[in-house]
Amino acid sequence: MNETVFDSDGAFPRLSAEQIALLDATGSRRPLIEGELLFEAGEPTCDFFVIVNGVVAIIDGLGTSEENVLGLHGEARFVGELNLMTGELAYLAAQVRESGEAIVLSRDELISVIGSNQRLGDLILSAFIARRAMIVDAGNGVRVVDVKPFEASRGLREFLTRNHVPHSLVDLAHGNQGRQAQDGLQVGPNDLPLLIRGSTVLRNPTNLQAANALNLRHPKTSDGAWDTVVVGAGPAGLGAAVYAGSEGLQTILLDAVALGGQAGTSSRVENYLGFPAGISGSELAERAAVQARRFGVRTAVPERARALETDGRLYTIELDSGDSLQTRTVVLATGASYRRLELEQLAHFEGAGVYYAATQVEAQTCQGEPVAVVGGGNSAGQAAIFLANHVEHVSLLLRGTDIRAGMSQYLVNQVQEADNISVLLRTEVEQLRGADDLRAVELRNGDTGSRWEIPVRGIFVFIGADPRTGWLGDALLTDDHGFILTGRELALAHPEPYQRRSGRVPLPLETSLAGVFAVGDGRSGSIKRVASAVGEGAMAVRLIHEHLAGLTPPSVQRAAMASAGASSA
Numbered sequence: 001m002n003e004t005v006f007d008s009d010g011a012f013p014r015l016s017a018e019q020i021a022l023l024d025a026t027g028s029r030r031p032l033i034e035g036e037l038l039f040e041a042g043e044p045t046c047d048f049f050v051i052v053n054g055v056v057a058i059i060d061g062l063g064t065s066e067e068n069v070l071g072l073h074g075e076a077r078f079v080g081e082l083n084l085m086t087g088e089l090a091y092l093a094a095q096v097r098e099s100g101e102a103i104v105l106s107r108d109e110l111i112s113v114i115g116s117n118q119r120l121g122d123l124i125l126s127a128f129i130a131r132r133a134m135i136v137d138a139g140n141g142v143r144v145v146d147v148k149p150f151e152a153s154r155g156l157r158e159f160l161t162r163n164h165v166p167h168s169l170v171d172l173a174h175g176n177q178g179r180q181a182q183d184g185l186q187v188g189p190n191d192l193p194l195l196i197r198g199s200t201v202l203r204n205p206t207n208l209q210a211a212n213a214l215n216l217r218h219p220k221t222s223d224g225a226w227d228t229v230v231v232g233a234g235p236a237g238l239g240a241a242v243y244a245g246s247e248g249l250q251t252i253l254l255d256a257v258a259l260g261g262q263a264g265t266s267s268r269v270e271n272y273l274g275f276p277a278g279i280s281g282s283e284l285a286e287r288a289a290v291q292a293r294r295f296g297v298r299t300a301v302p303e304r305a306r307a308l309e310t311d312g313r314l315y316t317i318e319l320d321s322g323d324s325l326q327t328r329t330v331v332l333a334t335g336a337s338y339r340r341l342e343l344e345q346l347a348h349f350e351g352a353g354v355y356y357a358a359t360q361v362e363a364q365t366c367q368g369e370p371v372a373v374v375g376g377g378n379s380a381g382q383a384a385i386f387l388a389n390h391v392e393h394v395s396l397l398l399r400g401t402d403i404r405a406g407m408s409q410y411l412v413n414q415v416q417e418a419d420n421i422s423v424l425l426r427t428e429v430e431q432l433r434g435a436d437d438l439r440a441v442e443l444r445n446g447d448t449g450s451r452w453e454i455p456v457r458g459i460f461v462f463i464g465a466d467p468r469t470g471w472l473g474d475a476l477l478t479d480d481h482g483f484i485l486t487g488r489e490l491a492l493a494h495p496e497p498y499q500r501r502s503g504r505v506p507l508p509l510e511t512s513l514a515g516v517f518a519v520g521d522g523r524s525g526s527i528k529r530v531a532s533a534v535g536e537g538a539m540a541v542r543l544i545h546e547h548l549a550g551l552t553p554p555s556v557q558r559a560a561m562a563s564a565g566a567s568s569a
Helices: 017-024 107-116 117-137 154-163 175-182 207-213 235-246 261-267 281-294 361-367 377-389 409-417 489-491 495-502 529-552 556-569
Strands: 028-032 035-039 047-060 068-073 091-107 142-146 169-171 192-197 200-204 228-231 251-254 298-300 305-310 316-318 324-332 336-337 371-374 392-396 421-422 426-436 439-445 451-455 458-463 466-467 516-518
Touching: 017 047, 017 091, 028 047, 035 047, 035 421, 047 107, 091 107, 107 117, 107 281, 107 392, 117 439, 142 154, 154 169, 154 207, 154 324, 154 361, 169 251, 192 207, 200 207, 228 235, 228 529, 235 251, 235 261, 235 324, 235 529, 261 281, 281 298, 298 371, 305 451, 324 529, 361 377, 361 458, 371 377, 377 392, 377 409, 377 458, 409 421, 439 458, 516 529
Parallel strands: 142 169, 228 251, 228 324, 251 298, 324 516, 371 392, 371 458, 392 421
Antiparallel strands: 028 091, 035 091, 047 068, 047 091, 142 192, 192 200, 305 316, 316 324, 336 466, 426 439, 439 451
C-alpha cells in the first residue's frame, strides 16, 4: 500500500493563520479521533475540514485489496475536493490517522466564505479543481467494468469524461480488479458495462441512471418561477449562467449531455483571451461550471428540454424527465449537432471507429495507430493536432483546395509543422471497411475520380453542424436553415408579429418571444467562436434585466427610483 505526503503547491496549499482564523470564525471545532472515517466513497460529503492538528489520510478503494493511500493532510491543510461545490458523492474516503482537532464548515458555510472572501475563495477553488484533475488522471473514483475492446462502455465512459467524473476502466477478464469485480456477481453478456461505486453496482446503465447514482442531477425546485432558465451548457450557456448568477438572478442551467457542450470535447482552444498557452475545452468548461455554482446557479445534467410554452406571463419548459420549469425569461444556448457522413455503413461503425469528438477516450482507443480527420475548420485542425500526440499518423481530409479557407492561421501552421499529419485536399470518404470495428477507409479524389484505401483505426468527423432547435417546434421564428432569428435580423424579416405581441422592437439577441433570448451557435448570424459565444451569454443577462425592468409598471419604477434617490441622499 502506497502512502504519499502532499506537497505544498496549488493543489495542496497551506492556509495562513489569518485564513484559518476566518474559517474558525465561520465554522465550529471538533476532535479528530484516530481511525474514524470522516466520509467514505459513495457518500455525500457535506462538510469541509480544516486540520488544526493531527493527520487525515485520503484513500482510494478503502477496505479492498486495491486500497491505496493517495496522500496525507496535516496541520493547516484542508480536506475536500470539487464535489463539495458540485454536490456529487465522494469518490474517495477520508480517515483520521493521527488524532487532533479540525475546524468544520458545512457546505453552505463554505460557499458563503468563498463568496465573501475572494482571495481565500480563489485558493480553495483552485485547489479543488487541481485535486479533481489529479483524481481523474490517476484513474481513481468509480470503476467501469468491460471486456476488450471496451466498445460496450464507450458511451458511458464518454459521459463520465465529459462530466469530469473520476473513473477507471477495468477489464473483467484480466487482473485483480477484474476478478474482484466478479466476486459475488453473476455477470451476463447483456450486463456490461458495469458501473461500480462503493457497494453500488449498476448493470449496463443509461446515462440518466449513472447520473442519478452519482448525484449529478440536483433538485430543480424553486420558490415560484425562476428568473431565468438557461437551456444548453456550452460556452454561451455557461457565460449566461455565470453572469446571471453573479447578478443575483435565480438561475438554473440545463444540458442533455454535459456541462461544456460541443466545446467541451475540443482538445485545445488556443485563441481564447487570457490563456496564451491554450486551454482544453473540458478544462474551460469545468472552470466555468465551478464559477457558476459559486454564484448559486443550479445545474441539471442530463436533462433534455422538449417544449417551450407560455401563458403570456411566464414561460414553461417541459423536460424529457417529465418535470417542468416555470421562468420569467429563457436563454436558449442549445448549439448545434454534428453533421454525419452520408455513408451506408456509418451507423455500424459509429462508436466503433467513427467519432465526433477527439478527447482522451477516443485517443486511448486509437493509441499508436493511424487515424483520419474529416473537415477543414478549426475543430478539425484542433483534433488533428491533439491526436497527432497519441496516434501513429493523422490524415486530414478536406473537400476543398485550400486548408486556409476555413481554418485559423495558427492551426494551419501547427498542422503543417507536424511530422505525422498529412493534408489531403479534394478528398472525400467513399467507404468504411472493417468487421466489428473500423480498419480502413476508401477515399476518392474530387478532381481525378481516382480511388485508394488507407488503413485507419478511427475516423473523426468535423464537417459542420445543424441547429438543435427542432424541439421548439413553431414556438419561435427561424431562418431557412432552422437557426433562431434574433434582434435586428428578426425585426427586418418579421417586424409585425413581434411588435404586435410586445409593443416594441426586439432587443439584440431577443427572439420572436419577448424575454426569450438566443445565444451561441444556434442563433442565426452567430460567429462560431468560443469567445463570441461567451460574450453573447454575458450580453443576454444585461438584456434580461432590461426586459424585466420593462415588465415593471411605470408607477412602481418611479417609486423605486425615488426610493433609491432618497437612500443615496
